[in-house]
Amino acid sequence: MTNHWIDIKNADAILIMGSNAAEHHPISFKWVLEAKSRGAVVMHVDPKFSRTSARSTFHVPLRSGTDIAFLGGMIHHILENGNYFKDYVVHYTNASFIVSDSYGFRNGLFSGYDPRTSSYDRSSWSFAVDAQGRVRRDPSLRHPRCVFQLLREHYTRYSLEKVADITGVSRENLLRVYEAYAATGVPDRAGTILYALGWTQHTVGVQNIRAAAIIQLLLGNIGMAGGGINALRGEPNVQGSTDHTLLYHLVPGYMSMPLADWQTLEDYNRANTPASSDPQSANWWRNKPKYLVSLLKGWFGEHATRESDFGYSMLPKLERGEDYSYLYLFDRMYQGLIRGGFIFGLNPANSVPNSNKVRKALDNLDWLVTMDVHHTETTDNWHRPGVDPAAVKTEVFLLPSAHRLEKEGSVTNSGRWLLWHYAAVKPPGRARSFGEMIVDLGNRVRKLYRSEPGAYPDPILKASWPEGYDADEVARRINGVFTSDKVVNGRRYRKGNLVPGFGALSDDGSTSCLNWLYCGSYTQEEGNKAKRRDPRQTPMQAAIGLYPNWAWCWPLNRRILYNRASVDPQGRPFHPSKAVIAWEEGSWVGDVPDGGWPPLSSGKGKHPFIMTVHGFGQLFGPGRVDGPFPEHYEPVETPVNRHPFSGRLHNPCYKAVTGDLDRLAAPADSRYPIVLTTYNMTEHWCGGGETRNVPNLLEAEPQLYVEMSPELAEEKGIRNGDPVIVESARGRVEAIAMVTVRMRPLRIQGRIVHEIGMPFCFGWTTPGCGDATNRLTPSVGDPNTSIPEFKACLVDVRKADRLEELAR
Amino acid sequence: MKMSRRDFLKATSAGIACFGLAQLGFDLEPLRAYGARLKISGAKEVVSVCPFCSVSCHVVAHVKDGRLVNVEGDPDYPINEGALCAKGAAILSLTNNPHRVTKPLYRAPFGDTWEEKDWEWVLDRIARRVKDLRDRDFLPTNGRGQRVNRLESLFSLGTSHMDNEECALVHQAMRMLGVVHMDHQARI
Ligand code: SF4
Numbered sequence: 001m002t003n004h005w006i007d008i009k010n011a012d013a014i015l016i017m018g019s020n021a022a023e024h025h026p027i028s029f030k031w032v033l034e035a036k037s038r039g040a041v042v043m044h045v046d047p048k049f050s051r052t053s054a055r056s057t058f059h060v061p062l063r064s065g066t067d068i069a070f071l072g073g074m075i076h077h078i079l080e081n082g083n084y085f086k087d088y089v090v091h092y093t094n095a096s097f098i099v100s101d102s103y104g105f106r107n108g109l110f111s112g113y114d115p116r117t118s119s120y121d122r123s124s125w126s127f128a129v130d131a132q133g134r135v136r137r138d139p140s141l142r143h144p145r146c147v148f149q150l151l152r153e154h155y156t157r158y159s160l161e162k163v164a165d166i167t168g169v170s171r172e173n174l175l176r177v178y179e180a181y182a183a184t185g186v187p188d189r190a191g192t193i194l195y196a197l198g199w200t201q202h203t204v205g206v207q208n209i210r211a212a213a214i215i216q217l218l219l220g221n222i223g224m225a226g227g228g229i230n231a232l233r234g235e236p237n238v239q240g241s242t243d244h245t246l247l248y249h250l251v252p253g254y255m256s257m258p259l260a261d262w263q264t265l266e267d268y269n270r271a272n273t274p275a276s277s278d279p280q281s282a283n284w285w286r287n288k289p290k291y292l293v294s295l296l297k298g299w300f301g302e303h304a305t306r307e308s309d310f311g312y313s314m315l316p317k318l319e320r321g322e323d324y325s326y327l328y329l330f331d332r333m334y335q336g337l338i339r340g341g342f343i344f345g346l347n348p349a350n351s352v353p354n355s356n357k358v359r360k361a362l363d364n365l366d367w368l369v370t371m372d373v374h375h376t377e378t379t380d381n382w383h384r385p386g387v388d389p390a391a392v393k394t395e396v397f398l399l400p401s402a403h404r405l406e407k408e409g410s411v412t413n414s415g416r417w418l419l420w421h422y423a424a425v426k427p428p429g430r431a432r433s434f435g436e437m438i439v440d441l442g443n444r445v446r447k448l449y450r451s452e453p454g455a456y457p458d459p460i461l462k463a464s465w466p467e468g469y470d471a472d473e474v475a476r477r478i479n480g481v482f483t484s485d486k487v488v489n490g491r492r493y494r495k496g497n498l499v500p501g502f503g504a505l506s507d508d509g510s511t512s513c514l515n516w517l518y519c520g521s522y523t524q525e526e527g528n529k530a531k532r533r534d535p536r537q538t539p540m541q542a543a544i545g546l547y548p549n550w551a552w553c554w555p556l557n558r559r560i561l562y563n564r565a566s567v568d569p570q571g572r573p574f575h576p577s578k579a580v581i582a583w584e585e586g587s588w589v590g591d592v593p594d595g596g597w598p599p600l601s602s603g604k605g606k607h608p609f610i611m612t613v614h615g616f617g618q619l620f621g622p623g624r625v626d627g628p629f630p631e632h633y634e635p636v637e638t639p640v641n642r643h644p645f646s647g648r649l650h651n652p653c654y655k656a657v658t659g660d661l662d663r664l665a666a667p668a669d670s671r672y673p674i675v676l677t678t679y680n681m682t683e684h685w686c687g688g689g690e691t692r693n694v695p696n697l698l699e700a701e702p703q704l705y706v707e708m709s710p711e712l713a714e715e716k717g718i719r720n721g722d723p724v725i726v727e728s729a730r731g732r733v734e735a736i737a738m739v740t741v742r743m744r745p746l747r748i749q750g751r752i753v754h755e756i757g758m759p760f761c762f763g764w765t766t767p768g769c770g771d772a773t774n775r776l777t778p779s780v781g782d783p784n785t786s787i788p789e790f791k792a793c794l795v796d797v798r799k800a801d802r803l804e805e806l807a808r
Numbered sequence: 809m810k811m812s813r814r815d816f817l818k819a820t821s822a823g824i825a826c827f828g829l830a831q832l833g834f835d836l837e838p839l840r841a842y843g844a845r846l847k848i849s850g851a852k853e854v855v856s857v858c859p860f861c862s863v864s865c866h867v868v869a870h871v872k873d874g875r876l877v878n879v880e881g882d883p884d885y886p887i888n889e890g891a892l893c894a895k896g897a898a899i900l901s902l903t904n905n906p907h908r909v910t911k912p913l914y915r916a917p918f919g920d921t922w923e924e925k926d927w928e929w930v931l932d933r934i935a936r937r938v939k940d941l942r943d944r945d946f947l948p949t950n951g952r953g954q955r956v957n958r959l960e961s962l963f964s965l966g967t968s969h970m971d972n973e974e975c976a977l978v979h980q981a982m983r984m985l986g987v988v989h990m991d992h993q994a995r996i
């Protein structure tokens with residue numbers, strides 16, 4: 001989230017799309033309702049009517065996978081009706097940038113597409129520069145090649161008629177949302193967009209969010225109280241685990257994982273450190289070398305020296321363009337290329353698409369270490385229904401894990417707050433925390449490498465690795481320590497002292513830090529700030545529900561990101577009664593500003609979007625692999641075979657694995673005419689491995705069901721409560737029919753398209769509850785993130801004559 | 809006196825701060841007796857965080873004789889202000905749960921049962937598996953002769969259930985081994 005949970009109350013308009021906040025982030029919804037009680041309009045745009053819809057001002061059903069069409073229509077509406085916040089757009093976004101002549105867009109394809117590799121050469125998506133290397137701008141926004149004009153041209157195609165025709169949303173409903181939301185394009189009103197996996201889990205996932213960001217920039221809603229782009233993150237510490245990047249392509253703090261082409265630290269820095277020729281651009285990532293060297297110091301300690309490239313050469317290096325994420329990992333496991341591994345607290349046999357294939361792939365492992373609190377479909381895959389254990393070769397370890405209340409440590413909430421939790425009780429029996437297990441295991445592997453020869457032992461033996469697990473000690477390492485005596489801002493720090501903030505990190509080896517974003521969270525002066533429980537706030541902070549002394553928030557305790565965009569170039573808040581920061585008597589008050597420089601008008605200020613190279617919000621976003629502007633493409637499995645915006649049916653870059661079990665339905669496939677979307681529920685968490693083992697939660701939601709409209713049920717001869725079979729090109733699933741008006745038939749291109757919805761939390765280890773919904777979903781994903789398309793695929797549904805899975 | 813929300817609730821539930829009622833002539837004895845019977849009276853309070861979604865509601869855990877006896881929303885935490893959803897409200901039965909795995913379990917190749925093992929045995933055996941696989945499959949260079957230090961045949965998945973401190977160490981450990989097949993819930 002750019003903002004935080006409490007801040008939702010400051011919004012004047014709330015667009016909830018790709019999320020069912022009331023059911024999946026229930027307590028967040030108290031802040032939505034708080035905003036509503038203060039007069040905000042709350043809109044829920046979602047295929048299904050849910051408790052979020054029930055408490056919103058109104059609900060608008062749309063077909064899964066058509067969000068960009070819907071949002072593109074809104075961009076068109078905002079531009080045509082002049083609803084944008086002109087000063088903000090001119091001063092703070094790249095609307096005025098002139099795009100180079102080589103950029104173009106035709107019939108669904110941007111310039112630079114190579115059909116052989118299904119990818120773009122992005123070099124033509126660049127800006128025109130002057131002799132000093134600065135981007136050429138036209139603040140009048142009239143230049144035909146400026147971003148603003150190109151944006152207008154791009155979305156002219158997104159007329160109400162076309163958008164209505166493909167999304168299934170009526171013109172009236174479109175206008176109702178567009179008008180209510182576009183009303184926030186004035187200085188003293190803010191709108192927020194709340195989204196979740198309903199946006200990310202598509203083959204256009206990243207571009208869904210880009211489209212929302214464009215709207216927020218046009219309306220001047222980023223940096224404002226009650227504004228922002230707010231991903232409602234779903235899992236217990238998914239914000240923290242993402243920051244620490246348990247992801248193949250990154251190292252902690254969102255820095256790229258080294259590639260084979262970057263053999264030395266110098267190669268890495270050259271390829272990854274952006275340069276700007278604008279003195280008013282903070283271009284924050286220019287500091288990346290300091291963060292990387294400090295990370296290497298954290299990993300290799302005294303072995304990270306300048307002479308050894310700080311240990312950079314010991315790191316693994318990825319092949320450029322190679323994908324090592326879930327989809328590809330399980331495909332390679334299925335092919336027998338992966339032999340062993342670790343699954344910590346995750347249930348991929350239930351939660352990864354095409355789970356029939358995932359389950360078979362797991363059989364190919366020689367050994368598997370699982371760490372969990374319960375038996376799950378993953379830990380017990382070797383004796384799943386229909387499989388003879390005597391035929392499964394895998395050696396499986398199930399290590400009993402401590403639960404949250406049984407250990408201490410920190411987690412990061414969706415609003416980036418770092419929160420310490422204390423151990424209340426001991427873990428049951430011989431269960432241990434992940435930290436204890438991994439530290440102990442690491443030391444055993446190190447012992448083996450010390451005592452016998454082996455492949456390239458250097459990174460293992462030279463690692464700075466603790467003797468035992470101590471959360472407090474690791475929290476200090478994450479914050480960072482000085483590795484030699486040093487003076488910072490006139491203050492003397494000794495070797496081993498905590499680094500006060502990431503401004504003090506350096507690339508000369510004098511600091512070590514496991515994650516630059518968290519630098520400043522644990523200091524010599526104030527201790528572990530994740531433990532702070534101090535509600536004090538100034539009246540200005542109280543007016544927007546900002547608690548600067550409660551816990552800590554990355555970066556540098558800044559609660560609202562890009563807050564310099566909430567003030568005009570003189571430093572005066574656009575919205576005085578809900579000011580985030582203000583320049584008063586030579587200093588900033590309110591939130592921690594995005595950099596302490598004076599306001600822009602002083603000539604010594606910086607543009608507010610400090611994480612971008614040029615310092616401007618990116619309406620034109622050249623960084624994504626599938627286009628600088630979002631464009632509507634159909635889901636890979638779609639009930640239509642054409643759409644009104646171009647001749648390009650699918651995202652031309654989407655990711656997919658292909659194999660005998662990766663069958664896909666054709667566009668408008670008559671065998672699978674129904675759209676399926678999948679979701680969580682309030683009572684169960686994700687794959688359900690934990691919550692199905694909690695009797696009170698299982699009692700509340702005991703069994704797999706499928707929600708379908710009365711119209712579809714009648715067509716199929718299904719009554720409420722009937723057992724049914726849902727089938728896709730990849731698998732079949734038994735469920736109980738829940739016939740409900742919550743699902744609406746949609747009129748698409750003149751004919752009725754039905755959509756059904758199913759939770760995905762049930763699995764065979766819990767008797768009688770059904771089995772994985774993800775046996776239906778396909779292994780295709782977004783080209784930027786490889787996030788699979790769980791939210792839209794094709795199925796058919798029929799009444800079942802007898803029950804097997806649900807009777808087990 | 810400035811009281812936090814929690815101080816106030818504590819005080820009223822224990823029947824101490826009912827000064828106003830006594831002045832009005834109420835008999836406070838039954839209330840005091842009830843207070844003494846509360847399962848949380850005398851319990852130690854420990855602050856923790858709900859282990860489900862990233863609203864990260866705070867809870868107060870009540871511990872008596874080393875056992876968790878009650879968990880409720882933390883009224884002082886400015887985000888949830890004491891409220892919890894169904895999952896958060898079930899933390900007690902999630903933690904004190906008969907289905908928990910409490911001992912290291914081992915399933916031998918082609919075996920049909922779980923066997924209980926001790927930690928020494930399982931961790932030594934896993935360390936051996938890791939080293940054998942790494943020594944066998946470690947890829948020092950790629951086809952173009954570039955140094956790559958990869959161990960592609962060993963994977964790591966998970967987890968958003970770890971604390972930040974645990975994530976930092978797991979990331980480090982995997983990269984030291986040369987693991988590149990690494991992913992977790994952030995991508996699903
Ligand atoms: S109590 Fe509910 S809303 Fe709060 S963190 Fe837990 S799961 Fe999320």
